[in-house]
Amino acid sequence: MNILNILDEIEKVDGEIYERLNPRRAAMKGFVNMGKKISLAAMPLALGSVFNKAYGQSTPSAITDVLNFALALEYLEFHFYNHALLASPALIFPNVAAKNAITLIRDHEAAHVALLKGALGGSARAEITYSMTDFTAGGTFPLVYDDYVTFLKVALGFEDTGVRAYKGQAGVLKGNAVLTTALQIHSVEARHAAHIRTMLNAAGATGLKPWITLGPGGIGNDTGVSAVNAVYAGEEVTSQANVTITGIATGVTAAAAAECFDEPLAKTQVIAIANLFLKAGFQL
Amino acid sequence: MKNLQQLDEQEERGILSAPLQRRSFLQYAGAGVAGVALVAAGCSKDRGELTTPPMTGVTLDFKDDFGVLNYAYALEQLEAAFYIKVASNPPSNFTSSERAYFQDIQYHEIAHREFFKAALGAAAIGSLEVNFSTINFSDRTSVLATAKAFEDLGVAAYNGAGVRLKSEVYLGLAGKIVSVEARHAAYIRDLINPGDFATAPQVDSATGLDMQLTPDKVLAIAGAYIKTKVNVINL
Known part of the structure; x- marks a missing residue:
């Protein structure tokens, strides 16, 4: 179970993680056993509640703000891909591999949402639902869910923005175990971006490199x-x-x-981009 | 070091029977890996001349950010040396696009290497001698498998080392590099198996998190390709 590995990995940089999680080490064994009992889908939340206990009360509001900012971006990404897969009959994927890739990316974004939401616990921002979004960006990309290349171009915008957004917030998380998790999300977004660039290249955007x-x-x-x-x-x-x-x-x-x-983007720059894809009244 | 006596007892019991405690791991991890010696923090100082390990080769001293940056510099040296060899004489069945992209990656890694060298100045470790004897540079499969291993390892190394950095500037720079390494990794993984850009076990499917590794683990793996002795202290 890789989720349990996260705790092991945190222990390497924060040797007192188990003490923070619970003063009695024995209780940690209880968590491990619990992990065996509850379903895989429930794990991110269970993990999140543990993070919350460990860092929740001492987490400065700056860190909570960064995690909520990241959560908002992950909601946007998730809905963007999820809608493409579930509710866009006009969007034709050229082959199974393309659809599988978008599915894998969608699943990662869903996992990031669950992880961040769980880590934030009661401090998590309000959910962003699909109905709050506008992936045509006010009509800039009217064919986003009708034309495969347009869809990929918007996807690339999201991924490259995501990479730059996490990079821009790393300094706020400096020295905190949460930084490692953020970096682990950051490099996955970069992998997504590189792959979507490769997909675009295959779809005719020749010369577009993975970097x-x-x-x-x-x-x-x-x-x-x-x-x-x-x-x-x-x-x-x-x-x-x-x-x-x-x-x-x-x-x-x-x-x-x-x-x-790769270069970072400041939070204000990212928010300006994200707001293009959110309806009035729901902007960041 | 407070556990000194305990460590001595463990040494007497031998590697195999000793409980795998953190400090003992650091002492022994290098033993099976040619060229890489991991030395537990402070031991040499406390234990006097008799057991002071000979500090030949290069030393990564993790007591401050320079140690972390030198660690990155060491990995970039390794990657650059690999891609210089590949780009100068790629496997015959590399396509023209693959040749061009491996040229790109070569220059990225050279630039990373030279950047760290310039930024570290007098604090920079020396040049590492590499050992690529296990790589068949004329074989596409061998080259791609090695490239994938180096890129994924690089990503995990930067992800794991970021939290050690005390300077926001250095953390920012590491962040700027790691996402480029992740792009390389995704590209190479897709060459080996299209659609494999972010799959398990490198990216955990339940959490959507990329791998992260601590320097001792990274160096134990990278050490197989480094001839120069790499001493690690204050990890």
């Missing part, structure tokens, strides 16, 4: 969809911590320099 390269004229947006420029703002940078990456070794072009470091 974010420089767009036309050296902008950060390499997707060719100007409506998502905000998603890639700043991805074009080619120096890091005052070290110029372009030319740092033979063959490291400006494009390679931009590709090899």
